Amino acid sequence: MMTLAEVKDWLKTQISCPNWYISKIDGSKEQCIGIYSVAGPTPVIALGGIENTSYATKAISILVHWGKNADIAEQKAQEVYNCMFGQSAEIGGKRVIQFNMRTPEPVSVGTDDNNIFEYVIETVIYYERSGM
Helix, strand or coil, X not given: CCCHHHHHHXXXXXXXCCCXXXXXXXXXXXXXXXXXXXXXXXCCCCCCCHHHCCEEEEEEEEEEEECCCHHHHHXXXXXXXXXXXXXXXXXXXXXXXXXXXXXXXXXXXXXCCCCCEEEEEEEEEEEECCCC
């Protein structure tokens, strides 16, 4: 199993950000990134059973909550997107097979109540199951 904390810890090695969160952000911070679980694909079990199933998935949504300048917020969101799109990685000791991006770019969700720009990035992480 891959956890949100493992994904956050990996992202911290890729992206400069002063505040990181899982499942809930502190909206009073002008620059932060939050990682959330979302519904993913139906789990697949190989014909030979779970012991023959080579991969698992982790579906996540990343919220980039980034200041009051729209251009800078969009650039930061694109930086986060680019660190996954078409890339390989190792997260929590598991080899990532693919980041299956759900949109062609980060999606703007406007501003919050404090006029902080926000972008959402959704991906399904396909990774090798341990113990194979």
